[in-house]
Amino acid sequence: MKVEGEGQLLRIFIGESDRWEGQPLHDAIVRVAREEGLAGATVVRGMQGFGANSRIHTTKILRLSEDLPVIVEIVDKAERIQAILPALDAMVKEGLMTLEKVHIVAYRHSNK
Numbered sequence: 001m002k003v004e005g006e007g008q009l010l011r012i013f014i015g016e017s018d019r020w021e022g023q024p025l026h027d028a029i030v031r032v033a034r035e036e037g038l039a040g041a042t043v044v045r046g047m048q049g050f051g052a053n054s055r056i057h058t059t060k061i062l063r064l065s066e067d068l069p070v071i072v073e074i075v076d077k078a079e080r081i082q083a084i085l086p087a088l089d090a091m092v093k094e095g096l097m098t099l100e101k102v103h104i105v106a107y108r109h110s111n112k
Contacts, residue, residue, distance in 0.1 A: 001110040008078040014095040017067040039076040
């Protein structure tokens with residue numbers, strides 16, 4: 001079954017070593033999204049990047065970083081994304097969040 005509609009994509013750019021209440025921040029963000037019943041979340045670990053302090057984080061052997069870039073992507077209806085932003089504001093101390101309108105095409109298993 002194919003489901004389509006307008007939605008919102010939230011991208012959260014953080015570091016792999018960022019923490020929230022003793023656990024990795026990306027794990028905590030995914031947990032909050034799931035607890036709030038959002039449609040889905042994905043965590044992507046970057047190979048290289050830099051943030052506000054312009055320090056490069058990389059997987060290159062000679063410059064192995066323990067704080068690689070991490071992107072958490074969450075997609076759902078705009079009002080559902082907006083509802084979790086206050087919780088995320090409290091959790092993300094250093095990073096970047098972006099929001100954009102998206103057209104969602106979801107393929108779901110049909111029981112037919």
